[in-house]
Amino acid sequence: MLTVLAWLCSSMLLSVSGGKLPEAEVEIDVLHRPFLCHRKTKYGDMLLVHHELYFENGTMLYTSRTDGDRHAMWFTLGIMEVLKGWDKGLQDMCSGEKRKLVVPPALAYGKEGKGKIPPESTLTFVVELLNIKNGPRSHESFQEMDLNDDWRLSMQEVSVYLRKEFERHGYPPNDTLHENMVKDIFNKEDANKDGFISSREFTYKHDEL
Secondary structure (H helix, E strand, C coil): CHHHHHHHHHHHHHCCCCCCCCCCCCEEEEEECCCCCCCECCCCCEEEEEEEEECCCCCEEEECCCCCCCCCEEEECCCCCCCHHHHHHCCCCECCCEEEEEECHHHCCCCCCECCECCCCCEEEEEEEEEEECCCCCHHHHHHHCCCCCCEECHHHHHHHHHHHHHHCCCCCCHHHHHHHHHHHHHHHCCCCCCCEEHHHHHCCCCCC
16 A cells, blocks of 8 residues: 555656656666665655766766765655655665666756756766665655645645544544644744645654644
8 A cells, every 4th residue: 555655656746747748767777785684765764875976978977975974965765855766766775775776857857957967967876875764754644644745734734634633533523622733733843934844844853743
C-alpha cells in the first residue's frame, strides 16, 4: 500500500504540462552496494550524502568532497527538499551505496536552469549515501492529511484529520476543542506564519500531530 501511495505521489509531482507526454524517468546505475544492508531508504527518511555533479559532456560542475567530509549534506527524501530526480533516484538505497543518476531536465532545473546550469540540461549526479535516519514524521502521514495534494496543510485539512483521529479512537466530536487544537498547532508549527504547514515544517516537527 505504501509503495502505491509513493508511486501515485511521484506521478502527480512529475506530470508534464498538458498531461500528454510520457513521465520523465531517472536513469539509475548502482556503482557500489555494500555486502550488508540493514535497511533501505524510503520517503520521509533523513539522508546524509556526498555528491558530484556533471554536465552531459562529462565536465564536473561540483563536488562536495573538496574539503573532506565537511560538505556532506542532510536532507529529507520525498518532500521536494531536493531535485525531483533525487527523490525518485535515491529510493531503496543502502547506507554505503553509491549511485550514478542521469537526471533529465524535467526532473532537474527544467526550462529555467539555475546559475551555471543552462536551461533544458540533462545532469549526472554521483551520490554516495553515508547515513540514514528516521524522519520525525512520515511522508505517508503528510500525504494522508494533504487532501488537495498541494504539499502544504491548511487549517481545514488539519481539522479534518483531527476529527478523523478523534472518531477512530472513539471520542465524541468537540468543535471548540478541535478549533483550539488547530490554532495551537499552527502557532507552534507554521514557522513562517503564512497560514500553512509546509512539507518541510511538518517533517521537522514531532509533537502535536
